[in-house]
Amino acid sequence: MRKSNIKGFTLLELLVVISIIIILASIVMPALHKARKRAYVTKTKGVIAGLELALSMYEADCGSYPGSDGVEVEIPTNWFIGNSGFVNPGIPGWSGPYAEFKEKELGNPDNIHNTVVVDAWGQPLRYIKAGPNRPQSYEIISNGSDKIPGNEDDVANYK
Numbered sequence: 001m002r003k004s005n006i007k008g009f010t011l012l013e014l015l016v017v018i019s020i021i022i023i024l025a026s027i028v029m030p031a032l033h034k035a036r037k038r039a040y041v042t043k044t045k046g047v048i049a050g051l052e053l054a055l056s057m058y059e060a061d062c063g064s065y066p067g068s069d070g071v072e073v074e075i076p077t078n079w080f081i082g083n084s085g086f087v088n089p090g091i092p093g094w095s096g097p098y099a100e101f102k103e104k105e106l107g108n109p110d111n112i113h114n115t116v117v118v119d120a121w122g123q124p125l126r127y128i129k130a131g132p133n134r135p136q137s138y139e140i141i142s143n144g145s146d147k148i149p150g151n152e153d154d155v156a157n158y159k
Contacts, residue, residue, distance in 0.1 A: 020059060030058035037145055044155045046118065046141045047105055051140055052157055054080045054099035062093040065138050068127040074116040074124040075140070081113065117157070123147050133158040 058079065061143050066079045078089045080099035088094045101112065108115035108126055116141045119142035126149070131139035133156070144153035 030061045033131040040145065042113075045073075047117065047125070048051055048140045048142070048155070048157050050099060051075065051080075051117065051125070055138065057098045058094075061095050062091055065129050066091070067127060067138070069127065069130040072105075072126055072128045072131075077080070077106065077115050077117060078113055121145060121147060 053066055067073055079091075081101070082089050082094070088096075101117065103109040104117050105117055106112055107146040109116050120123055121142075121144070123143050126139075126141045126143075128139045130136070130143070133139055138157075140157045141149070142155040143149050144151060144155055146153055
């Protein structure tokens with residue numbers, strides 16, 4: 001019988017290495033998921049902070065915040081950038097534009113003058129003038145990662 005000089009790994013060695021890789025992946029994946037969720041929350045808070053600044057400038061020019069008291073709406077971009085050509089959308093005192101939006105912050109990036117502002121999960125941000133948590137100003141709310149309103153994962157400017 002001839003003895004082979006071919007070197008390689010045994011099946012047992014390969015199985016041990018594969019099982020170690022699977023164990024490490026099972027430890028790392030949940031941490032990556034949590035990091036991604038934190039990044040989305042941070043991005044959404046940044047979008048909300050930018051909208052707060054734009055709403056402050058809007059209020060300074062127009063004398064009040066947009067919308068009707070207590071009525072929840074999705075945030076339209078024309079409050080901040082006007083109509084096509086960045087012209088006044090028919091609001092007395094408006095002298096914007098007050099904000100600049102990135103493509104990922106828009107519900108329909110192909111028509112920036114007729115769309116809504118979205119959170120990091122792609123869901124429209126909600127706005128309430130004189131809402132229950134901030135009756136003197138406004139609330140901006142994201143439904144969070146589960147995309148269901150009213151849960152503990154919601155991101156808002158009053159939390």
